Amino acid sequence: MFEPYVISDDGFENVIKNGEIIGYQLKTRIAYYRGVPLSMVDKIELVVDDEPVAIEKIHFTVADETFTLKEMETVTSTKWEFGQQATISVNHPGGLNPGVHKVFLSQTTRVAYYPFPLEGRRTRFMTIA
């Protein structure tokens, strides 16, 4: 199914800005077989080391555009293309400790022809260098 698309092999790392670690990020492909406007991404859930991440802390970047999840609800002009990696970044000063982390990501899309939204989910153990 689309599970391998949900969390990419590469791109799980702390984010450094002006010499300080301001958070961490990971990469994801859409768990569906076509691209959709960002407004159709219904829900993003991230759980790191069994702790759910508050959605207010999450930014979503695709095609050089960055939005909060709340902002994404009205973005119809930017598409998340099939196969295109988006970056999910989390505001988390100090970042994650080096070592292995358990990461769960769920992305839900309102596809037009199912009576219910389509969810893609994956849990992976990944390493912060």
Place this chain on the structure above:
Amino acid sequence: MSGQPRIKLGVTLYSLQDEYAWGKLTLKGCLAELQKMGAEWVELLGDQMIHNSPFPEESFYLEWLSWLDKYRLTPVCDDIFINTTLYKNRRLTTKEGIAALQAEITHAHKMGFKIVRLVSMTPSNIILPCLDFAGKHDMQMALEIHAGHGIDAPYTQEYIELMTKADSPYIGLVFDMGLFCRKYPRVIREYYRHEGAAPALLDFVDRVFLSGTDLRSQADKSKLEEYMRSPIDEEYWEYVTHFENNPLEIMPPFLRYVKNIHGKFYEMTDENNEFSIPYVQIIDLLKANHYNGFICSEYEGNRFVPSGVEVQGVDQLTRHQKMLRSLIRQ
């Protein structure tokens, strides 16, 4: 028989989606593979392989046409979606739906397609208002009849009534051969077995399909409690109820409306047959009914390749094309 128009054989790039998603094949690379396997006609999903479809950069169209020329391919059908769920708080209005369909028709026309495939559940009230527009662009609008939304589904019936009344060359159907699953696809069974689905449930499903029927009428889970052990069993059950095992006889009455056929397949066996779908009988029936429209190979077994194993889309497609070509020429 010489001189009689033959079924036209194509490939939908849906079949190569996994290779595309991982960057192993670009759109141009997919077209090159089609030429290598001897295909002459191409179908695709605008939303899958064209950035910002249906509004790509104008330069894209020239590039696309140059690739078609290079690889000697002719466009058949653009599989489109009307994003009725674009907004979180409401569905598209009829007027918005019509505008979206017209944008798709314009885009498909610029790419050289003659058919747009309407996905199941496309709102039927936007079709007739687009009929003149479609005619002016010489674009046939064709609803896909797909397992899970088959001939009997109320929505499909509504569309068929509309289509019959309109009786226009620009409103028709795409038939998906997944409607004729004689055996439940082995690759799906194996995928779910690896995921931990209960063997008794997997066997039960296999038996139902081998007995000549399917599980649409048995969607009541209470009858199956003895097989349900875990959430993965529930998922399998939900999935299985969307498969159909119809008699081939449902197709001929609609063939005059059929613009394109999705040659759905899950697994080409070592004997170069499709594991689930009776292509020998299907092609015989199409020939007997003088069908000379399109059939495009559509590989869907790619979704059920175990994680870590490479999908062999090009090989599977090549073998499916070879089988169909031989059946069509016999």
